[in-house]
Amino acid sequence: MCLDSQTKAHFLSDGSHTHGTSFFYAQASQMNSDTEESRFRHLLSGNHEPQSREIEEVRNIVKRRESILKQTDAQLLELLKTAMSLWERRVRDDSLLSRFHCILSPMRRLPRELLIEIFLLTRDWLSEEGGFTPIPVGPYSKPSPLVITHVCSDWRKVALSMPALWATIRSSHEKYDPSVPDSGxxxxxxxxxxxxxxxxxxxxxxxxxxPPTYHETPCPVSWINPYMNRVRTLTLVGGVGTLPSGTFPMLEMLSIDDYDSHDELKNNQVSFPSIHRVVLKGCFYHDPSTFVPLLQLTHLYLDIDSTFPMSIFLDMVSQAKELVELELSFFEVDEDLEDPDLIVTAEDRVVMGQLQTLVTPIPVVTSSLLRYVTLPALITLDLTYNLWPASLYSSLQSRSSFPLQSLNLRNWICDGMDPTEFLDVLQKLPSLREIVSYGALAITPTLVSGLTSISSDGVPDVAPNLEYLGLFVNPKVETDDGLLLEMVASRDPSGKPAVLEPTPQPGMRVFRSHLPKQLSSYKLLDFAMDKLEPGVHICF
Structure with a gap:
């Protein structure tokens, strides 16, 4: 191939000598290759023996092709180096560009007040459900808010200036040892x-x-003294020393694990003028009413590991006129209180006019307490028993006429109540919305038939406002799915068929109406799974 001098000059002077030269030789090499391939096609396409003259020519072509290939490899290596250099430069430029974009980000110009709201709303908060959970003063302490302080110096300043972010304090000294210096x-x-x-x-x-309550030396809490005027909720767990003397003016909730070890409470060395929620556990050899202003008490939880006279307890609750939630657990009660023939007069009973929730987690408390109280405002009743206290409950319901909405029954010996008797209980509770049974009820045709019964106006004869029925039963006991689906559908005014939801947990059955009253369908399975135990869950 021959090129005139002007064409060569054009290639060599075009912008870049390297690229122009490479282009020129590439074009020339391609033209030579085409000519050589055409000339020796008869040898390239078959296995013919070359002539002596052709052998020499092919050897020259091979040498020339090898030389050209080496040049191509060298050029390719240079191009790869150039491409790698350009890529690295692009990565650096892109990173720098991203940083400049951050400068223009609206997050850099958020007002401090809005940033505070974001910090608070993106944290986990304790649920306010239940009267015995701490009263929220800020988000939960886990995960640590220190994560926010590590973003940038401005965010750190804002976070450190937000008391609410740090106001929920959890501190554990289970391994406290006074013999170890600087360990408190x-x-x-x-x-x-x-x-x-x-x-x-x-x-x-x-x-x-x-440390554990049997520990010889409790951990001191004198450190709390400078903060007494600001504590809203105080929870003391395990072996904890004496509270500082004085007043906790803002304290609304107090929870103590080992009540009897706190002589400062019995001796009125500490006062709580604003308290209205109290959780006391342990042995009770002293009357807790000495330090609790009963007239303003709204929530009371007593878990007593010793004998506690019922007369003292009744005197306490008779003064607690504002009590709305009570959970009571006795280790044992006076023997005469367990006598089923014990006669209790109206004068012996206490009317708890504001109480909305009663929980008795021990059978002996259920059998002894129900006969002594009248509860006209009761909404939630959670009873634990060995044998269903039919006469005690019937008497309580008759004299109270409470508007019960939630009924939890826990049978320790799992001896199911007679379904006819249970349906009679429901007949007197038209406001009931939720029933939960732990071994107290079995799924029988009688029970299902009673819940299926519909009056002429289309309203269920039993528990017309029922929204949820949870039966925690032996998972080995089979249920008649068709019968349950028919019952659920019969109570649905839409007339549409009921649904059996698929569940991932063995032994769990979830039935629902076309459109459950209590829960939307996408929340239904989560609701059932929260129960953790296998059982039958029915949402009407």
Whole structure:
């Protein structure tokens, strides 16, 4: 191939000498290849023996082709180096561009007040359901809000200036040993740092855990003294020392694991003028009413590991006129109170006019307490028993006429109540919305038939407002799915068929109406799974 001098000059002077030269030789090489391939096609396409003259020519072609290939490899290597360099530069430029974009981000220009709201709303908050959970003063302490402080210096300043972010304090000293220097809470750097970050005025929710109660030396809580005027909820777990003397003016909820070890409470060395929720556990050799302002009490939880006179308890609740939630557990009661023939007069009973929730987690408490109280405002009743206290419950319901909405029954010996008797109970509870049974009820044709019965106006004869029925039964006991589906559908005014939901947990059955009253269908399975135990869940 021959090219005139002007064509060569054009290639060599076109922008880049390297690229122009490469292009020129590439074109020339391609033209030579085409000519050589055409000339020796008869040898390339078959196995013919070359002539002597052709052998020499082919050898020259091979040498020339090898030389060209080496040049191509060298050029390709240069191109790869150039491409890699360009790619690295692009990565750096892209990273720098992203950083400049961040400067223009609206997040950099958020007002401090809005940033505070974001910090609070993106944290986990304790549920406010139930009267014995701490009263929220800020988001939960886990995961640690320190994550926010590590984003940038401005966010750190904002986070550290937010007392609510640090006001929920959890501190554990289960392994407290006074013989170890600097081991107490006063030397707990994390605890002291969090307390400082709460500022000087924001309310506090403090949970402090000491060593086990059998530990010889309880962990001191004197460190709380500077914060007494700000504590809204105080929870003391395990072996904890004496509270500082004085007043907790803001305290609304107090929970103590080992009540009898706190002589300062019995001796009125500490006062709580604003308290209205109390959780006391342990042995009760002293009357807790000495330090609790009963007239303003709204929530009371007593878990008593000793004999406690019923007369003292009844005197307490008779003064607690504002009590709305009561959970009571006795280790044992006076023997005469367990006598089924014990006669209780109207004068012996206490009318708890505001009580909405009653929980008795021990059978002996159920059998002894029900005969002594009248509960006209009761909405939630949670009873534990060995044998269904039919006469006691019937008497309580008759004299109280409560508007019950939730009934939880727990049978310790799993001896199911007679379904006819249970249907009679439901007949007197038209406002009932929820029933939960733990071994108290069996799924029988009589029970299902009673719940299926519909009056002429289309309203169920039994529990017309029922929204949920949970029966925690032996998973080995088979249920008649068709019968249950028919019952659920009969109570649905839409007339549409009921549904058996698929569930991932063995032994769990979830039945629902076309459109459940209590839960939307996408929440239904989560609701059932929250129960954790296998059983039959029915949403009407």
């Amino acid at each position: 809470p006063l030397y707990d750097e994390r605890l002291q740092t969090w307390l400082i970050r709460t500022g000087k005025h924001h309310p506090l929710d403090i949970t402090f855990e000491g």
